[in-house]
Amino acid sequence: MSTISIEEFRQEVRSWIDETLPSDLRVGNRKDLPKKSLSKWLKALIERGWGAPDWPVEYGGGGLDRQQAAVLKSELKRVRAPFVKSFGITMLGPTLLEFGTEEQKREFLPPIARNEVKWCQGYSEPGAGSDLASLQTRAVRDGDEYIVTGQKIWTTGADVADWIFCLVRTDPDASKHEGISFLLFPMKQPGVEVSPLKLIDGSADFSQVFFDGVRAQAKHLIGPVNGGWTIAKRLLQHERSTDGGSEGGITNAPKETLVDVVKREVGVENGVLADAAMRQRLAEQEIEQRALRLTMRRAAEQARAGQTARDIGSLGKYRWANMVKEEQDIAMLAFGTRGLGWDGSGVESGQLDRTKAWLTTRADSIWGGTNEVQLNVIAKRVLQLPE
């Protein structure tokens, strides 16, 4: 347990970043980060345990408490330093810390913290999205293994993933929530077929995945057999608590803020933004952002004090999704017809081709549970309204 104050810790982090972060990583967006500097920086970050800052040291983490981890994150963001954001770190890791056996934690957590293994999330199926518990992918025990047969859809990063955390039906006769298990298995093996789905913006980040007699080791089933639903929900809470959690890979802060973009595109006359309606939307956006930040900080404080505030993630995810969509709407308006190009990356690059960025944020109110699903969770768990 650290004895230094949080301010001393902040100073320590700042000095370390100053000494370690190559100058060519402090600007730019994630598409044009210089590879050599990036890998050197990430290696240093990971060696320090700051790939997974708040995991215990014995599992490859940094052993920071939540407050220290939040300080580290804000300091990295302040200088636009890249950091590792993966399904392993934001979703699977915290879930394994709670539900994994000691052996499972020691096997899976350190490679995730070192960013060595890519994971994908096998939840949704063609007939099971919002109604996730209707999933049909079957896993049948065969000695020390399970044999998995079925289909997943919208599996982000399936084409590059090494492993999948997968919801499977292990008891078809039980009620739908009670016959589900949470199983880990490798993606690179016979019987796994990945078929990328091409989207309107030309990208193919997610896939349909077919399993035909795929093998999983029985020791890689997390929690009790048929007890996967509780674990699945907890993982979703982690997913919803991380903004932009659907993105894998390396991320850093945008080069320009929305206000910078609007000022440049709409123009400032005599110190006043030329478009009055736009001023109001930006002001509202600022209020939303501050309220969300405070709500999430309060939730973190509550969690630190031992009061469970986990479903607050749904509140955050809902508000965040609406905010990023509004941000893109505002930017699109600011650019006007010049924003209708196709090849750039939007606010982050400050380029005049925004259509892709605008389309991408439409998905933010779908992944990790749609906005309507988040509202249902908030009504039930936060407001405790009867169904």
Ligand SMILES: Cc1cc2nc3c(=O)[nH]c(=O)nc-3n(C[C@H](O)[C@H](O)[C@H](O)COP(=O)(O)OP(=O)(O)OC[C@H]3O[C@@H](n4cnc5c(N)ncnc54)[C@H](O)[C@@H]3O)c2cc1C
């Ligand atoms: C960018 C992106 C990445 C994704 N990545 C993954 C991934 O890696 N792994 C994975 O497993 N899945 C992933 N998904 C899938 C995602 O979880 C599902 O799309 C989502 O849960 C919705 O399910 P669905 O598409 O089947 O829509 P449906 O459940 O069919 O919903 C259709 C519409 O009906 C509404 N609706 C449904 N039920 C209710 C209800 N009870 N009350 C009110 N309205 C309702 C929904 O809100 C929605 O508007 C991803 C999706 C996106 C967009």
